[in-house]
Amino acid sequence: MAGLVGLPLIPSTRMEFPAELPPIVEDVTPHDEAFWTMVRDHFPLTRDRVYLNTGGLGASPYVSINALRTKIDELEIICETGHSEELWYSIKANAGRIFGCNPEEIAYTRNTTEGVNIVCNGLPLKRNDEIITSTHEHVGNTIAWLMRQKREGIVMKTFEPSMRSAQENIDRIEKLITQKTRALSISHVTTATGQVLPVKEIGELAKAHNLWYFIDGAQSAGMMPLNVHEIGCHAYATSGHKWLVGPKGTGLLYVQNDMLDIIEAKWVGAYSNTGHFDMLSGEVHLNPTAQRYEYGTVSTPLFVGLGVSMEFLLRIGMTNIWRRVHAMATALAEGLSALGAEVLSPKHPDEHSSIITFRLKNLDRQDLQSFLAEKFKLRTRGIYEGGLDGIRISLHVYNSFKDVEKVLEGVRAAKNL
Numbered sequence: 001m002a003g004l005v006g007l008p009l010i011p012s013t014r015m016e017f018p019a020e021l022p023p024i025v026e027d028v029t030p031h032d033e034a035f036w037t038m039v040r041d042h043f044p045l046t047r048d049r050v051y052l053n054t055g056g057l058g059a060s061p062y063v064s065i066n067a068l069r070t071k072i073d074e075l076e077i078i079c080e081t082g083h084s085e086e087l088w089y090s091i092k093a094n095a096g097r098i099f100g101c102n103p104e105e106i107a108y109t110r111n112t113t114e115g116v117n118i119v120c121n122g123l124p125l126k127r128n129d130e131i132i133t134s135t136h137e138h139v140g141n142t143i144a145w146l147m148r149q150k151r152e153g154i155v156m157k158t159f160e161p162s163m164r165s166a167q168e169n170i171d172r173i174e175k176l177i178t179q180k181t182r183a184l185s186i187s188h189v190t191t192a193t194g195q196v197l198p199v200k201e202i203g204e205l206a207k208a209h210n211l212w213y214f215i216d217g218a219q220s221a222g223m224m225p226l227n228v229h230e231i232g233c234h235a236y237a238t239s240g241h242k243w244l245v246g247p248k249g250t251g252l253l254y255v256q257n258d259m260l261d262i263i264e265a266k267w268v269g270a271y272s273n274t275g276h277f278d279m280l281s282g283e284v285h286l287n288p289t290a291q292r293y294e295y296g297t298v299s300t301p302l303f304v305g306l307g308v309s310m311e312f313l314l315r316i317g318m319t320n321i322w323r324r325v326h327a328m329a330t331a332l333a334e335g336l337s338a339l340g341a342e343v344l345s346p347k348h349p350d351e352h353s354s355i356i357t358f359r360l361k362n363l364d365r366q367d368l369q370s371f372l373a374e375k376f377k378l379r380t381r382g383i384y385e386g387g388l389d390g391i392r393i394s395l396h397v398y399n400s401f402k403d404v405e406k407v408l409e410g411v412r413a414a415k416n417l
């Protein structure tokens with residue numbers, strides 16, 4: 001073991017983080033810079049570069065990181081899981097406020113992709129049953145369906161999201177519906193262009209045709225106010241580690257109460273069941289709530305951190321957040337258009353989110369992304385989904401109108417290359 005001598009087995013001193021939550025506020029305007037600077041100061045996120053990739057991964061505030069660390073310390077000393085029904089439900093209460101649903105309709109997952117898999121593989125679909133999805137889905141909402149198609153012969157039909165109008169998207173979906181259509185699986189906000197799909201109207205369509213309706217909410221929960229009951233979807237999955245600014249490796253899945261016995265819980269174990277079970281008689285009962293989709297030991301500290309992150313956002317207010325991030329995105333899209341960049345995101349205020357995707361005619365995507373990273377220290381994400389070949393900018397509560405200016409400055413410079 002001589003080789004191990006000198007390894008830093010004890011971590012060096014840990015940075016002390018302030019632990020406050022922001023104040024609860026009512027109405028804040030998108031241009032109240034003092035307020036939004038205060039919000040920014042809650043994040044340890046480095047100021048050495050401009051972080052514009054919340055669509056990929058969200059930064060967490062000090063208070064949530066602190067809660068996560070403290071829980072780890074507490075549990076490691078006693079070596080316990082920390083699982084408790086009371087704690088589970090207190091965190092799910094915040095999730096319910098984010099989703100606009102009851103805490104019993106929420107299951108913890110590791111990420112959106114796990115939620116997609118639970119729904120896709122749990123639905124009672126058979127050979128030749130059709131599902132409708134879009135060509136702008138993230139791989140996380142694609143592979144599970146493709147594998148089910150390959151394995152069991154379900155049929156995936158796709159529509160290309162139109163940037164012209166919400167109605168055109170509803171029409172495109174409706175045209176694909178046949179006697180064999182069973183389910184719709186779409187993103188609320190697409191990963192490719194940040195387009196907000198008309199999820200409520202699509203919900204009405206799903207209802208009229210008796211279809212199961214699943215929404216991939218990876219890019220929407222934590223960005224905008226939500227009400228899954230009003231949308232009328234049967235299930236809605238998201239990640240804790242994007243717009244919800246929670247710990248990495250957390251996710252939430254909403255399943256409507258009436259769907260619990262339709263979306264079969266296939267991965268089950270401790271916590272999925274309730275009450276008595278018997279090996280001899282085969283008696284077993286699934287938990288009557290969405291908790292039936294949870295199984296086995298999970299990291300309590302991660303979910304404690306997620307609960308605090310959601311509290312953080314709820315204190316600022318989802319409407320305030322949405323107005324702010326939407327206003328920044330509008331300023332960015334207008335600035336990019338004025339510079340002659342091709343904005344791939346929808347223009348209509350009801351249809352664009354706080355994600356804006358664009359490209360330049362004179363510059364290859366990868367070259368543009370590298371240029372912005374190297375010369376302007378902008379962390380963006382390249383978009384290859386749907387063959388778009390663009391650059392995606394995600395704007396969240398820790399971003400500012402100054403960040404928007406910085407992007408425009410970078411693009412102006414790139415145009416002259």
Ligand SMILES: Cc1ncc(COP(=O)(O)O)c(C=O)c1O
Binds near residue numbers: 055111190191216219
């Ligand atoms: C729309 C959408 N769905 C699913 C995912 C996958 O998220 P995760 O890796 O957290 O499962 C992403 C990630 O960017 C996404 O944008």
